[in-house]
Amino acid sequence: MQSGKTSKLAALAKARNKAKAEKVAEAASPAAGTAVSLLDRLSKKKPDPLQTTREIPPSMVSEVPNISKLEQVVENTTPDSPKNEPVQNTPSIPGPEPDALLKASPSGFAKSMFGRRIDEAFGVEEEFTDSQLTYFSIAPTQKAAIKAKQAFDVPSPDDVVIAAQSQSKGISKTGKGEKPGSSTTASIQKGVEALKVGDTSEKPAPPKIPRKKIDVVAEYEKSKSKRKENANLVVIGHVDAGKSTLMGRLLYDCGVVDERTIQKYKQEAEKIGKSSFALAWVLDQTGEERARGVTIDIAVNAFETPRGRYTILDAPGHRDFIPNMIAGAAQADFAVLVIDSSPGEFEAGFNVRGQTKEHALLVRSMGVQRIIVAVNKLDLMHWDKERFDEIKQQMSQFLTTAGFQAKNVSFIPCSGLTGDNIARKPADGLISWYSGPTLVEELETAKPVTKAIEKPLRMTIADVYRGGVTNPVTISGRIEIGNIQVGDTIIAVPGDEKATVKGIEVDNQAADWAVAGNNVQLHLANIEMEYLKIGDVICQADSPLVPLKEFEAKILAFESLTPMMIDIHRGRLNASGRITKLVATLDKGNGSVTKKKPRHIGPGSLAVVNIAVTGAPLPLEKGSKIVLRADGLTVAAGVVE
Ligand SMILES: Nc1nc2c(ncn2[C@@H]2O[C@H](COP(=O)(O)OP(=O)(O)OP(=O)(O)O)[C@@H](O)[C@H]2O)c(=O)[nH]1
Numbered sequence: 182m183q184s185g186k187t188s189k190l191a192a193l194a195k196a197r198n199k200a201k202a203e204k205v206a207e208a209a210s211p212a213a214g215t216a217v218s219l220l221d222r223l224s225k226k227k228p229d230p231l232q233t234t235r236e237i238p239p240s241m242v243s244e245v246p247n248i249s250k251l252e253q254v255v256e257n258t259t260p261d262s263p264k265n266e267p268v269q270n271t272p273s274i275p276g277p278e279p280d281a282l283l284k285a286s287p288s289g290f291a292k293s294m295f296g297r298r299i300d301e302a303f304g305v306e307e308e309f310t311d312s313q314l315t316y317f318s319i320a321p322t323q324k325a326a327i328k329a330k331q332a333f334d335v336p337s338p339d340d341v342v343i344a345a346q347s348q349s350k351g352i353s354k355t356g357k358g359e360k361p362g363s364s365t366t367a368s369i370q371k372g373v374e375a376l377k378v379g380d381t382s383e384k385p386a387p388p389k390i391p392r393k394k395i396d397v398v399a400e401y402e403k404s405k406s407k408r409k410e411n412a413n414l415v416v417i418g419h420v421d422a423g424k425s426t427l428m429g430r431l432l433y434d435c436g437v438v439d440e441r442t443i444q445k446y447k448q449e450a451e452k453i454g455k456s457s458f459a460l461a462w463v464l465d466q467t468g469e470e471r472a473r474g475v476t477i478d479i480a481v482n483a484f485e486t487p488r489g490r491y492t493i494l495d496a497p498g499h500r501d502f503i504p505n506m507i508a509g510a511a512q513a514d515f516a517v518l519v520i521d522s523s524p525g526e527f528e529a530g531f532n533v534r535g536q537t538k539e540h541a542l543l544v545r546s547m548g549v550q551r552i553i554v555a556v557n558k559l560d561l562m563h564w565d566k567e568r569f570d571e572i573k574q575q576m577s578q579f580l581t582t583a584g585f586q587a588k589n590v591s592f593i594p595c596s597g598l599t600g601d602n603i604a605r606k607p608a609d610g611l612i613s614w615y616s617g618p619t620l621v622e623e624l625e626t627a628k629p630v631t632k633a634i635e636k637p638l639r640m641t642i643a644d645v646y647r648g649g650v651t652n653p654v655t656i657s658g659r660i661e662i663g664n665i666q667v668g669d670t671i672i673a674v675p676g677d678e679k680a681t682v683k684g685i686e687v688d689n690q691a692a693d694w695a696v697a698g699n700n701v702q703l704h705l706a707n708i709e710m711e712y713l714k715i716g717d718v719i720c721q722a723d724s725p726l727v728p729l730k731e732f733e734a735k736i737l738a739f740e741s742l743t744p745m746m747i748d749i750h751r752g753r754l755n756a757s758g759r760i761t762k763l764v765a766t767l768d769k770g771n772g773s774v775t776k777k778k779p780r781h782i783g784p785g786s787l788a789v790v791n792i793a794v795t796g797a798p799l800p801l802e803k804g805s806k807i808v809l810r811a812d813g814l815t816v817a818a819g820v821v822e
Contacts, residue, residue, distance in 0.1 A: 390681045390706060392668025397694045398635050401664070410489040411688075411698055412629040413659070415509040415549070417540035418519035419530030423557045427519055427597030428482065428493055429460030431621070434604035435484035438463050457598060483688075486604075488625045490688070492700060510544040511752040511806055512659050514629035515551035517620075519597075520572060523561045527572050531579075539815075542583055546737050546818035547806050551589045551627050552580065555620055560596040564607075566614045569594050593620045632697030637724035638663035640701070641752060642673065645713045652684065652704040656713055659700050663721070666694040671705075673717040674800045675728040680708035716754035718800040728798035729821070733764065734807060735789050736819030742782040742790070747816065749792065749799065750808040756799055760809075762791035789822065 494509035648655030684704035
């Protein structure tokens, strides 16, 4: 948020805090207080870490990277990328909260191991370094914790020994003269056998989930005509362009939010003198729902028109918009670029430091081909045609140079605040010079990219949670490639645990199967929740993705690149890595090599680089779309070769 401006969220929080304050006294009484279990607290999601937004380097203004070449590669190298999210460990069994981790005093052995010295002459002990101390943290690792939990489900070694001893005692009292092979001897043998720890528990047989052997591709083709088109859209634009207001308006006009809720927001907003925030708060409301639990990816705002179902990826307006947007763009069918047409504002967004260009370039490099430019706040410009044309002309030029084909770019004059030309035609005579579609009509004509539904399944986990009593392990996400059906055996890469698909929900409706493009919840059997992490890629067990430790990528540089440390983002997943080699720079026109082994790669250049992952191999494969960041800046975006 910019300084000097009350943010929407801050304003909403202020209004709500007032109401909450009245309840505090009540809540403060121990009787009234509700005990929150540790498990509950652990199961709450943590907010994404804040990251700063990048400004476009001056060099990029003169040299606008053309992404079309890169895109060719993206298009030609299906399977499309599995995308998404930084790895977040899902809540595991109750354990200490991170900031409550205890540090135990190192043992004498540990001291000797870590070379702790005692300066006898001076009687001064050398301090342990932080890294040494972490060795002593009492924080069970996730796997160890699961094993510990499972270990208590079976008799302990002591229990087994005691049981065997008591049996053998019984023999000595009563078993005199018994022959080997008699029942008593057999029982001793049994007891001794039982000493093999781990073999003693009788695990219930895993439930068998029948596979209906559905020909999903054929079923999908059959059902196509009956279905509404399903598309994901990402909303981008400079700060204050009116993104939230416009999306709130869309949700309101399409009936997602009822009149009463809007009135409530209006009243709250008026009380703090910001009545225009009411529509933007609609997004915040759904954001709260997201915090409460079940979410489908980052997509929580969805609306329907007579011809389509649309999911808005991301709640715009946050400071850490870029990382969120990367996640959103990786899954978007198209982008809505919101532009503030008021005097000086379009220019501010379009200049070197503006986000208009950066956002557009990013979505393009993440594979988004279709962009709808909402020329917004035209009410403030008295619906001036000249202003609209001026913006259209400058933006068209930029977007085509950035790699969008002219046929995939459209411009809609509108006002999110008044609602003119969003879901309804503008008031009579308001835009006499315009006879084109409304924003919603334009969305309806924007066909989502055809998905590869017959290819091997790839779905990045967006969320892991308990889906109810009968569904103890549920994951959600958007199927990126392929299809899935009830009874399928899946695997969450980079892990190696298998699970069976017990149930599927597509857009919250139970279904026997789902295909690429569907936002789904998968209810799983035969797996512990702890083995599933946000950012893992779900594959069919017989065609898993092989995680990569090192790979080549064709990238578009946004900053100057040398062999350097970087963060690799694949949607929300991110991990540390290193550019180990600059392989070549490429011609942006025809993709041919212009220079082998360059010493550095300049901003705006297309290049091939070699990247090594610092930690464990990452769930990436040929065609995966990645973004490279360094020191909080987006330095490049591209595709795994
Ligand atoms: N007159 C007019 N004002 C608008 C319009 N759309 C948004 N605004 C106002 O512009 C300001 C910013 O709108 P937001 O919707 O918060 O913009 P945003 O792009 O979501 O802002 P950030 O999320 O902070 O980047 C608010 O005061 C809105 O009421 C519009 O079409 N016309």
